[in-house]
Amino acid sequence: MSAKFNIGERSGYAGVPLVFRLFLFFGFIVIALVFVYYTQNVVGQLKSNSLRMVNLSIKLLQVELSQETSGEATGVIFDEIIAPTEIPIIITDRNNEPLFFRNIQGLDTNAVTDENREKLMERIELMNEKYGRFPIKHIDQATGTETIINYFYYGDPQLIRQLQAMPFIEIGIVAAFLLLGYIGYRNIKRxxxxxxxxxxxxxxxxxxxxxxxxxxxxxxxxxxxxxxxxxxxxxxxxxxxxxxxxxxxxxxxxxxxxxxxxxxxIGSRPALKSADLNKVIEDVVEYFRERLPYQGKGITISFMPGQIESVRINSELIGWVIENLVKNSLEACDPMAGRIMIATSMSQDKKTVIAEFGDNGKGIPAGGHNKIFHPGFTSKKRGWGLGLSLAKRIIEEYHDGHIGVKSSVPNRETIIQFSLPVEKNGIKEDQKA
Ligand SMILES: Nc1ncnc2c1ncn2[C@@H]1O[C@H](COP(=O)(O)OP(=O)(O)OP(=O)(O)O)[C@@H](O)[C@H]1O
Ligand SMILES: [Mg+2]
Structure with a gap:
C-alpha cells in the first residue's frame, strides 16, 4: 500500500474559493498602498509649504528684530502671516524661555502664563526633536556681529496630523467592509x-x-x-x-x-436518547467483522469497551459516524496486515466519554488533520470526501461533542477520536426522549 498522501478537493468544497480569497487579499493590499502613497504625497507637499512659510516668517522676524525700532511689525507677522497658516510656532528667548506662540492646540490665550508655560515647554521639546530650532539673530549694522536673540520652533499644522492618520482610518474601514463581505459570502455559501x-x-x-x-x-x-x-x-x-x-x-x-x-x-434536530455507546460500537464492529472476509482478509478489528457512563445520543446517527470511521480505517490499511483498534474510556474530568479509532494504515500528514473534515476532501479515487464531514456534523452539531485527529504516525498508528458529553444527572426519562 502506497504511503503517498495525494489529497484532492472535489468541486463543491464548502469554503470560500481560493481565487476569491486571493482576490480580496491582493485587492486590499493594493487599496492600502494607494491610500498610503496618495496621502504621503499630499502630506509631503503640505510640509514643504509649511517649511517655506516658516523660512519666510523667520526672515521677516529677523529683519524686524534687527531694526532698533519697536516690535510693532512683529504682531503683524504673527497675526497676519503665521496665524492663518495654522502652523504651530513658539518663539523663545535665547535661554529657551517661551515669549510668543500661535496655533498651539489646547491653549486659548496668546500670552505666556504660568499655567501654560509647562505645556509650551513640552511642545518646544517635541518641536525641537522633529524639526530642530531656528535661531533668530540680531545683526549689528555697524560692526556686522551676529547675536542670537531668539529661537523659533515650529510643528505640523493640525491638517497634516489629521491627514497622516487618514490612510489608517481608511484602511480600517476598507478592511472592515472586506471582512463583512467575506463573512457574508461564506455564510451564503454555507x-x-x-x-x-x-x-x-x-x-x-x-x-x-x-x-x-x-x-x-x-x-x-x-x-x-x-x-x-x-x-x-x-x-x-x-x-x-x-x-x-x-x-x-x-x-x-x-x-x-x-x-x-x-x-x-439529517437536517432536523434528531431525537436523542440515553444509550450505551459501547453497545452501538459493538453492533457496528459486528457488522464489519461479518464483511471482513470480502473486504480485507488479513485485517483484524478489535474493540476494548471501557467503563463508561451513558450518553444522550441518536444511536442511528452515531452508528453512521462509527461506520464511516471504521470504513476509512479499512481503506487506509494494508488488506493483509491491517489492525483496527477501537477503545472507549472516560475523560479525566469525567465529563465526556471518549471513543478512539486507531489503525496501522497509511496515516494522515500533519497538514491534513483539519482539512480531512472539510466536505469534498478526499485522497481516494472513488471517494467523495463526505464521510468525515458528515461525522463532524453529527458529533459536533447534533451531539455537542468533538471529533478530531488525535495523532498519526504513518503505517504505525493513526487515531481519530470523538468525545460526547456524559448524560447529566437529574434528567427524567420522559425528558430524554
Ligand atoms: N484512518 C485514516 N487513515 C488515513 N487517512 C484517513 C483516515 N481517515 C480519513 N483519512 C483521510 O481523510 C480523507 C477524507 O475522509 P472522508 O471519510 O471524509 O472521505 P473519503 O473516505 O475520501 O470518501 P467517502 O467517505 O465520502 O467515501 C480520506 O480521503 C483520507 O485521505
Ligand atoms: Mg470515508
Missing amino acids: SEQHFIWVGMAKETAHQLGTPISSLMGWLEILNIWYDEEKKAGVDEEELSQIEDVSQQMTRDIERLQKIANRFSQ
Whole structure:
C-alpha cells in the first residue's frame, strides 16, 4: 500500500474559493498602498509649504528684530502671516524661555502664563526633536556681529496630523467592509451547502421509502409461500434454501431501512436518547467483522469497551459516524496486515466519554488533520470526501461533542477520536426522549 498522501478537493468544497480569497487579499493590499502613497504625497507637499512659510516668517522676524525700532511689525507677522497658516510656532528667548506662540492646540490665550508655560515647554521639546530650532539673530549694522536673540520652533499644522492618520482610518474601514463581505459570502455559501445537503438527504430518504415498502411486501409474500410449501410437505433442502434467502433479504431490508432513517434524520434536530455507546460500537464492529472476509482478509478489528457512563445520543446517527470511521480505517490499511483498534474510556474530568479509532494504515500528514473534515476532501479515487464531514456534523452539531485527529504516525498508528458529553444527572426519562 502506497504511503503517498495525494489529497484532492472535489468541486463543491464548502469554503470560500481560493481565487476569491486571493482576490480580496491582493485587492486590499493594493487599496492600502494607494491610500498610503496618495496621502504621503499630499502630506509631503503640505510640509514643504509649511517649511517655506516658516523660512519666510523667520526672515521677516529677523529683519524686524534687527531694526532698533519697536516690535510693532512683529504682531503683524504673527497675526497676519503665521496665524492663518495654522502652523504651530513658539518663539523663545535665547535661554529657551517661551515669549510668543500661535496655533498651539489646547491653549486659548496668546500670552505666556504660568499655567501654560509647562505645556509650551513640552511642545518646544517635541518641536525641537522633529524639526530642530531656528535661531533668530540680531545683526549689528555697524560692526556686522551676529547675536542670537531668539529661537523659533515650529510643528505640523493640525491638517497634516489629521491627514497622516487618514490612510489608517481608511484602511480600517476598507478592511472592515472586506471582512463583512467575506463573512457574508461564506455564510451564503454555507447556508446554500446546508440547504443542498439537507435537501439531498431528505429526498434520498423519501425515494428509498417506496422500494423498501415494496420489498417488504414481496418478503411477506415469500414467507406466505414458504408456509404453504411447508404445509404441502416440500423437500426439506428446498425449504431451507427459501428460509435462507428470506433471512438474508430481511437483513438487507433492515439495513436499507436504517440507511433511509439516517438520511431522514439529517437536517432536523434528531431525537436523542440515553444509550450505551459501547453497545452501538459493538453492533457496528459486528457488522464489519461479518464483511471482513470480502473486504480485507488479513485485517483484524478489535474493540476494548471501557467503563463508561451513558450518553444522550441518536444511536442511528452515531452508528453512521462509527461506520464511516471504521470504513476509512479499512481503506487506509494494508488488506493483509491491517489492525483496527477501537477503545472507549472516560475523560479525566469525567465529563465526556471518549471513543478512539486507531489503525496501522497509511496515516494522515500533519497538514491534513483539519482539512480531512472539510466536505469534498478526499485522497481516494472513488471517494467523495463526505464521510468525515458528515461525522463532524453529527458529533459536533447534533451531539455537542468533538471529533478530531488525535495523532498519526504513518503505517504505525493513526487515531481519530470523538468525545460526547456524559448524560447529566437529574434528567427524567420522559425528558430524554
Ligand atoms: N484512518 C485514516 N487513515 C488515513 N487517512 C484517513 C483516515 N481517515 C480519513 N483519512 C483521510 O481523510 C480523507 C477524507 O475522509 P472522508 O471519510 O471524509 O472521505 P473519503 O473516505 O475520501 O470518501 P467517502 O467517505 O465520502 O467515501 C480520506 O480521503 C483520507 O485521505
Ligand atoms: Mg470515508
